[in-house]
Amino acid sequence: MINQEELIKELDFRAVKSSGPGGQHVNKTASKVELYFNIASSSVLTEIQKERLQNTFSTRITKDNILILQNGNSRSQHKNKSAVINQFLEMIKTGTRAPKVRKKTKPGKMAKLKRLRAKKIQAEKKQSRKNPLK
Numbered sequence: 852m853i854n855q856e857e858l859i860k861e862l863d864f865r866a867v868k869s870s871g872p873g874g875q876h877v878n879k880t881a882s883k884v885e886l887y888f889n890i891a892s893s894s895v896l897t898e899i900q901k902e903r904l905q906n907t908f909s910t911r912i913t914k915d916n917i918l919i920l921q922n923g924n925s926r927s928q929h930k931n932k933s934a935v936i937n938q939f940l941e942m943i944k945t946g947t948r949a950p951k952v953r954k955k956t957k958p959g960k961m962a963k964l965k966r967l968r969a970k971k972i973q974a975e976k977k978q979s980r981k982n983p984l985k
Contacts, residue, residue, distance in 0.1 A: 853947065855940055857895045862939070863887040864932060869923035883923030884931040886939055891916040900947040907946040918942075 869883035890901050890912065905912060912918050920942075922935040958966075 853900075853943060854895055858893075858940070858943065859936060861888065861893055861895065862936070863889075866928055869931075880928075882926055882928045882931060883921060884928060884935050886918075886920040886922075886935045888918040888920075888939065889916060890918060896947070903948075904943070904946045908942065 863886070865885045865887070866881035867883050867885060868881050890896070890904055893901065896904070904918070905916065908918060911920075918939075920935050920939055922931045922938065924934065925931050
């Protein structure tokens with residue numbers, strides 16, 4: 852399990868002007884929050900977890916291995932910050948999860964018989980369509 856408090860300490864935040872709701876107030880305040888997380892320099896994540904994150908979120912990561920998230924849904928900078936942190940923690944949880952191991956299975960006896968019967972019926976159908984003179 853990943854230590855969330857330590858992970859949050861590694862985050863960088865920037866507040867920028869938002870294009871969301873706010874009227875005249877929106878032009879004066881920086882309510883949108885951008886989150887920056889450097890995956891490569893993280894001390895909380897293991898190398899395997901870093902690789903999984905890079906593979907899972909390759910489209911959201913810059914060339915410098917920095918994951919960038921942003922949230923400007925609310926007029927409040929504090930709400931946007933908590934929302935982007937929750938989104939980040941959820942992404943980390945899903946991105947570092949180990950893939951499920953595939954168990955090899957074989958078709959059962961009845962499945963094989965059913966397939967062979969269907970093949971036989973199809974072959975007989977094709978044979979009955981042949982011209983008998985040839």
